[in-house]
Amino acid sequence: MKITRLVVAALFLVITLTVSPSFAREAIKVGAILSVTGPASFLGSPEAKTLRMLTGEVNAKGGVDGRKIELIIKDSGGSPEKAISFAKQLIEEDHVFAIIGPSTSGETMKIKNIAEEGKTILLSCAAAQAIVNPVAKYVFKTPQKDSYAAEKILMQMKKMGIRKIGVVSGNTGFGKGGKAQLEKFAPKYGIDIVVNEVYDKNATDLTAIATKLKAAHVQAVVNWSIVPAQSIIAKNMRQIGMTVPLFQSHGFGNIKYVKAAGAAADGIIFPAGRLLVANKLPDGNPQKAVLMKYKKDYESRYHEEVSTFGGHAYDAFNILVRAIREAGPDESKVRDAIEHMKGFVGTGGIFNFSPTDHNGLGIDAFEMLTVKNGKFAVLGR
Amino acid sequence: MNIELFFQYAVAGLTYGAIYSIVAIGFNIIYNTTGIINFAQGEFVMLGGMTAVTLNAFMPLPAAIILAVIVTMIVGALIDILFIRWLSNPGVLRMIIITIGLSIVIREIALHIWGEGVRALPYFTGTAISSISVGGVFISPQVLWVVGVCAVMVLALNSFFGFTLLGRQMRACSSNRNAARLCGINAKNMVTLSFVLSAGIGALAGCVVSPITYVQYDSGIGLAIKGFTVAILGGLGNSMAAVAAGLLLGTLESFSVWVMPAAYQDVISISILLLILFVRPSGLFGSREVFSLKEF
Numbered sequence: 001m002k003i004t005r006l007v008v009a010a011l012f013l014v015i016t017l018t019v020s021p022s023f024a025r026e027a028i029k030v031g032a033i034l035s036v037t038g039p040a041s042f043l044g045s046p047e048a049k050t051l052r053m054l055t056g057e058v059n060a061k062g063g064v065d066g067r068k069i070e071l072i073i074k075d076s077g078g079s080p081e082k083a084i085s086f087a088k089q090l091i092e093e094d095h096v097f098a099i100i101g102p103s104t105s106g107e108t109m110k111i112k113n114i115a116e117e118g119k120t121i122l123l124s125c126a127a128a129q130a131i132v133n134p135v136a137k138y139v140f141k142t143p144q145k146d147s148y149a150a151e152k153i154l155m156q157m158k159k160m161g162i163r164k165i166g167v168v169s170g171n172t173g174f175g176k177g178g179k180a181q182l183e184k185f186a187p188k189y190g191i192d193i194v195v196n197e198v199y200d201k202n203a204t205d206l207t208a209i210a211t212k213l214k215a216a217h218v219q220a221v222v223n224w225s226i227v228p229a230q231s232i233i234a235k236n237m238r239q240i241g242m243t244v245p246l247f248q249s250h251g252f253g254n255i256k257y258v259k260a261a262g263a264a265a266d267g268i269i270f271p272a273g274r275l276l277v278a279n280k281l282p283d284g285n286p287q288k289a290v291l292m293k294y295k296k297d298y299e300s301r302y303h304e305e306v307s308t309f310g311g312h313a314y315d316a317f318n319i320l321v322r323a324i325r326e327a328g329p330d331e332s333k334v335r336d337a338i339e340h341m342k343g344f345v346g347t348g349g350i351f352n353f354s355p356t357d358h359n360g361l362g363i364d365a366f367e368m369l370t371v372k373n374g375k376f377a378v379l380g381r
Numbered sequence: 382m383n384i385e386l387f388f389q390y391a392v393a394g395l396t397y398g399a400i401y402s403i404v405a406i407g408f409n410i411i412y413n414t415t416g417i418i419n420f421a422q423g424e425f426v427m428l429g430g431m432t433a434v435t436l437n438a439f440m441p442l443p444a445a446i447i448l449a450v451i452v453t454m455i456v457g458a459l460i461d462i463l464f465i466r467w468l469s470n471p472g473v474l475r476m477i478i479i480t481i482g483l484s485i486v487i488r489e490i491a492l493h494i495w496g497e498g499v500r501a502l503p504y505f506t507g508t509a510i511s512s513i514s515v516g517g518v519f520i521s522p523q524v525l526w527v528v529g530v531c532a533v534m535v536l537a538l539n540s541f542f543g544f545t546l547l548g549r550q551m552r553a554c555s556s557n558r559n560a561a562r563l564c565g566i567n568a569k570n571m572v573t574l575s576f577v578l579s580a581g582i583g584a585l586a587g588c589v590v591s592p593i594t595y596v597q598y599d600s601g602i603g604l605a606i607k608g609f610t611v612a613i614l615g616g617l618g619n620s621m622a623a624v625a626a627g628l629l630l631g632t633l634e635s636f637s638v639w640v641m642p643a644a645y646q647d648v649i650s651i652s653i654l655l656l657i658l659f660v661r662p663s664g665l666f667g668s669r670e671v672f673s674l675k676e677f
Contacts, residue, residue: 039599041497171644198644202603204400204594207393208638208646215386228499228595235593238510240389240519260499260595262509 027063027070028329030055030320031090033101033111034125034313038077042254043103046310047125048073049302050294051100054317057297064324076102083107084114091118097324097331100316101125103309106173112139121335123316125309127250128177132358140338140358142315142348143308144273148363149250150181152271154189156368156379157220160245166195166218168209168233170225175201178224178249194218203229210236222247231261238264245269250366253308258371269379271366273348275311276376290345311347319344319351385517390635392520398631399527400590404608405615405623406534407583413542413618414551414575417476421460421484422583423605424491429453429584430596431491434500442502450584456487457580461573484601491598504592523592530589534582535620551575555618610654616667626665 032051035044055071063069072094074086083102090096091114098121102108105128115122116136124131124141131141157165167182169175175198186193195216197209210233213221221244223233230248237246248270252258255276258265274281278291294314298306319338327333341360344351349365368379404426411419433449440448464479504511505526512519542548553561554571562568587596594600611630615622630650637649663669 037492037497039497197638197642200644200647202600204590204603204607205393205396207396208390208635209643211386211389211393212638212643214389228597231499231595232593235509235521239512239521241512241514256498260501262503264509 025067027068028324029070029072029094029096030317031086031094031096031099032071032073032313033076033083033086033090033099033107034073035078035103035107036073036075038079040078040104042256042307043125043309044075044078044101046298046307047101047103047313048075050298050310050313051317053297053301054314058321064321065329067329069321072096076107078104078107080107080110084110087111087114087118091115091120096120097329098123098320098334100313100320105131105177108141112136115139119331121320121331121338123320125312125316127174135356135358138335140316140319140353140360142312142319142346142351142359144250144348144361144365145359146177146250147181147185148361148366149271150178151185152363152366152368153222153247153269154182154185154191156269157191157247158189160220162219162245163190164192164194164217164219166197166213166216166221167193168195168197168199168206168213168221168223168225170201170229171198172201172226174249174251175225182222182224199225199229201225201229203232205236206233207236207240209233210240210242213237214240214242218244220245220247222249224249224251226251228260231257231264234261234264234268250308253369255305255307255376258374258376265371265374267370269368269370272369272376273308273311273365274367275306275308275347277367277369277378280378286345286350287347291347294347308347315344315346315348315351318346388516388518390639391632392518392524393638394632394635395528395628396521396524396593396631397634398628399524399531400594400604401607401611401631402624402627403527403531403534403586403590404583404604405611405627406531406538406620407579407586408608408612409618409620409623410538410579410582411575412555412612414554414571415476416555417473417480418609418617419576419579420477420480420605421487422579422608423601423603424484424487425453425457425580425583425601426587426590426604426608427491427596427598427601428456428487428580429587430502430591430600431495431500431587431598432584433588434502434591434596435495437502442505445502446585446588449588450581453584453587454577454581457576457578458573460580461576465576466569466573484605488599488601495598497598499595499597500591501595502588502591505589509592521593523589527589527593530585531624534585535624538582538620547574607650610650614654614657614665616664619664619666622664622666629665 034047036048055069059068076082100123103125105126108124108126108131115138122139127143127146129145129147169179195213223230246268248268250271252270253272274287275291278295281288295306323334323337327337339353341353349361351360353360369376370379407422429449432452433445436445436448504523506522512521550566551571554568558568611627612623615626634646
């Protein structure tokens, strides 16, 4: 008995001596400002879940450089005012190493300068091109740019021989941004916008606009808005007997929206990252392994279908972790490491950052998808 | 502009008009008893739609709708019993502010129960893309459902308020609460009944329009604004007038898209509302004399 006790005591001593240094080393604090609730919760909720999952994984494997990651998630509810106060709190009180988020472009633009002045790395999960143009030293973003989404749509139209289109958009920041990009690039592809309509984001029915599109004999329609209008326009066009292709923005990338539009969703064409069609990609695709792993991990843990939005947080977190591993836990060195990171395979595409490009994704990060029998599919070339 | 397109715009107008009217009817019932506008009416519509969608997962559509209407009626009754019934002196202003507060509370509770997701009931007949074609003009069968339910509601309500004792008692409470009490009418019960009725009608409206408009936790506001506009336009308290005004406004909005950008659609409806409030505050079909005697 005595011997056993002695052995146990000795073992205990050995374990504490070897393990305790890593406990003693301070955790790396990573802040996240996400709209987990509120109107943009369809973005923030999968993002927060993804970050919790990833933090757990990294810490279970012993952390980064022997230091655990401490994740501090703040729920902004989509409000820019809250995002501002959380950003200040995270930088000045919690002294976080980096901030992931916010989820929306409006919030990100409000805290861009705060992160810059506080010399804190900001990895935004929002779409607008303005976040990284002009480039701010400490501000990066992981989702594909909205300008590329517009160009990708127009390229596809040119390929299909479409020259006369109608553009309809919601009166939100997202809708206005998309409309402006389409208007800017349409002439480059020899495409005429003959109907250009803006509707209220709370519109309950859009039959009148659909009639106007029908009367103008457009060859295709692009809609740039979020739910529920993006489903309503799809139904109304089919109801009045229009058969021309309907293009949607990359905001359509959630299977829930397809379900909301029901039978009218079939044939809708839209640009999106490859996450939604991960299992249909050829095996040689460099992104396939990353996409399948994220999809499997997320869906088995949370029992809901993965969306591209959670993928933006996945990329932001992994870019940060890789940069810390490369450069060590020093904020300015990590910033440099992100700025010069090449060939990072993420869910949104393959990132190649540079001092002039803090997004790192090219137009090829988008794939044109379509809906077939209520499921996403890669558009046949 | 050929004749087919003209009628297609007319159909769009009918769709808008039917949605506005069916929501507007609910406003009239509580007004008919209490003389106030219930600003939580839009939330009844939302609750009806949301509850029916949830229940539809467990039971057939008709049962889900009936149960959703009953659940919303209970909510309506609770609102009156908990917040309005015990007021010793329910002034118009006070009750309006209470209903505004309640609408916010209901919205937040709905957000916690259902989240922010957009839902809809399936189309009652056919699918989302089926439509009936009459000489090149297309109309969704769901629009006919809305029009039909709207017509049945108006007829039922008109005969209820016009010919039954209970209906007349309710109207008496609105005209003069004290006089009604002196006649032996239990005014408080009448108010509770009016909340139950309008909650039920709102919920039914929510179920019928949800395949077209979708429903989410905050969709009550948008529907209520248009419903309210239409109720005032027609003359408060008169369901038939609300339907006529709804169809008028819907058609105007629809044809406005033909001649100008769709972004001005709401400018049209709000301008008309302001014009009516200035020129004919009693509404298009309301009586000026009766209106001048009302408190609100």
